[in-house]
Amino acid sequence: MPIQAQFKPTAVPGIPQPPERIKKIRWKIAVMSGKGGVGKTTVAVNIAAELSRRGYSVGIFDSDITGPNVPKALGMLKVPIYASGDSIIPAEGPNGIKVISMGLMIREGDPVIWRGPLKNKFIQEVLNSVEWGDLDWLVVDLPPGTGDEPLSVMQLIPLDGVVIVTTPQEVALMDVRRAVHMARKMDVKVLGIVENMSYLRCPNGDIVRIFGSNGGKKLAEEENVPFLAEVPMDPEVAKLTDLGIPVALNRPDSEVGKAFQEIVDKILEQLGAAHGKDGEQS
Ligand SMILES: Nc1ncnc2c1ncn2[C@@H]1O[C@H](COP(=O)(O)OP(=O)(O)OP(=O)(O)O)[C@@H](O)[C@H]1O
Numbered sequence: 001m002p003i004q005a006q007f008k009p010t011a012v013p014g015i016p017q018p019p020e021r022i023k024k025i026r027w028k029i030a031v032m033s034g035k036g037g038v039g040k041t042t043v044a045v046n047i048a049a050e051l052s053r054r055g056y057s058v059g060i061f062d063s064d065i066t067g068p069n070v071p072k073a074l075g076m077l078k079v080p081i082y083a084s085g086d087s088i089i090p091a092e093g094p095n096g097i098k099v100i101s102m103g104l105m106i107r108e109g110d111p112v113i114w115r116g117p118l119k120n121k122f123i124q125e126v127l128n129s130v131e132w133g134d135l136d137w138l139v140v141d142l143p144p145g146t147g148d149e150p151l152s153v154m155q156l157i158p159l160d161g162v163v164i165v166t167t168p169q170e171v172a173l174m175d176v177r178r179a180v181h182m183a184r185k186m187d188v189k190v191l192g193i194v195e196n197m198s199y200l201r202c203p204n205g206d207i208v209r210i211f212g213s214n215g216g217k218k219l220a221e222e223e224n225v226p227f228l229a230e231v232p233m234d235p236e237v238a239k240l241t242d243l244g245i246p247v248a249l250n251r252p253d254s255e256v257g258k259a260f261q262e263i264v265d266k267i268l269e270q271l272g273a274a275h276g277k278d279g280e281q282s
């Protein structure tokens, strides 16, 4: 039997059941990719922003411990996290989005130099201690790759699914395929693939596909998972993200804003949540 066929990540002994506080959140999804810098954090933050725009209560858990970018992307670098008794209270960002991130617990620029076991312990402790309150959605932003943090998150949170982000290049797709396979091996549903930085729209309306064409769509077909949307490369997105302003909230009518609406529509559809927060047609 080929060695790959035998490989199945197994639960680390001693890892407890999902914390009660997590179990009561209605929908829990994670955003991952085998590759760095493809836009996971941008996608996670904007999915959360779009869900909050539709009236859902939303939390984001930034599980990227050594490169926590969610607070910056939500303009929250100076927002503190408080403790109450033995609970951690999430910080509140735009539209009431609740955020837990290592980036809110350390000073800007301070490095976190931790090995895998400590990262796992941190994720476990945080998930046990955070009082999220009544949340409809928890969106988890994962660091690049298929290492410690994705494994811990998939073991500790009963995820409803993962969104996988890629860019169109071959090299990205190769790594992203690993993320699809990891989710499968962990029995987590792949909600679909987002192709980020798919094209650049010129001022005259023409489209330039800088990194190639349809890589994300082809991967989705080959892996038999849904294709969620193409998100164009837009200098405005990079600028607004640096300023901590999520495009989905502030430019919902832009091409990128609409792409995030398409992504969220498809996620809601797949999770049977398409009828809105209170069961009404959204
Ligand atoms: N569609 C887009 N158009 C323009 N810029 C984008 C787009 N998506 C992401 N970016 C920019 O690309 C950079 C990387 O994005 P992001 O931090 O979301 O990637 P990531 O996959 O989370 O990275 P990491 O692997 O380091 O966690 C950021 O500066 C972000 O603003």
Ligand SMILES: [Mg+2]
Binding pocket: 040, 041, 042, 064, 069, 141, 142, 143
């Ligand atoms: Mg990131």
